[in-house]
Amino acid sequence: MTETNEAGRPGEAHGARKAAGYGTGREALLRAAVRVVARGGLRKLTYRAVAQEAGVTHGLVVHHFGSRDALIEAALAHTIRTSLNTSALGSGTGRLADFSAGVSEMVSSDPDTQAFQYDLLLEARRRPELLTQVRVLYDEYFDATRRELSLMLPEGADDGLTRLVFAALDGLVLHQLVFEEPDVTEAALARLRSLLQLLDPANIPAAERI
Structure with a gap:
């Protein structure tokens, strides 16, 4: 079930950081994951969705959780x-x-x-x-x-x-x-x-x- 690592586009990550601003720590990413699932269900939970919700790069989510x-x-x-x-x-x-x-x-x-x-x-x-x-x-x-x-x-x-x-x-x-x-x-x-x-x-x- 490990998601394939994808490189996020810099423009998207920069824009997301501006829009969300929830923070980049592990707890902030967990809160973002909870919001993603609460709105769209577990099937919507991806590294990219969490990164966009938290306003961080895709790679940061991979770094903290790995799978x-x-x-x-x-x-x-x-x-x-x-x-x-x-x-x-x-x-x-x-x-x-x-x-x-x-x-x-x-x-x-x-x-x-x-x-x-x-x-x-x-x-x-x-x-x-x-x-x-x-x-x-x-x-x-x-x-x-x-x-x-x-x-x-x-x-x-x-x-x-x-x-x-x-x-x-x-x-x-x-x-x-x-x-x-x-x-x-x-x-x-x-x-x-x-x-x-x-x-x-x-x-x-x-x-x-x-």
């Missing part, structure tokens, strides 16, 4: 880091009120990051060679969810509960991405926290305990 597969993997890791850092999924406080407190704002402020991940997930269904890296990197989400649930719940969280809670969060993110209704997301998150609170025996009145 299209490496670019995809790095971009996915970048989006997951970004999501974990901005969603408060991994707040580490052990307080239910803090669990996923930034999810709706995360989607509103950076929808391209979420669109990239969903596009890659669907593409992995069509192209099994992508499934391994998607599975490994998505395990970071599951691990973060399990850690937070273990801090909040006395009995911790097994795989079933972890997957259930993350599936709820994932679905809310997808719906907000499409329908742009952050208030609906916030209301659903509040209900999810209320349900999780019931899993702590200390929150159940003594008369109702079995």
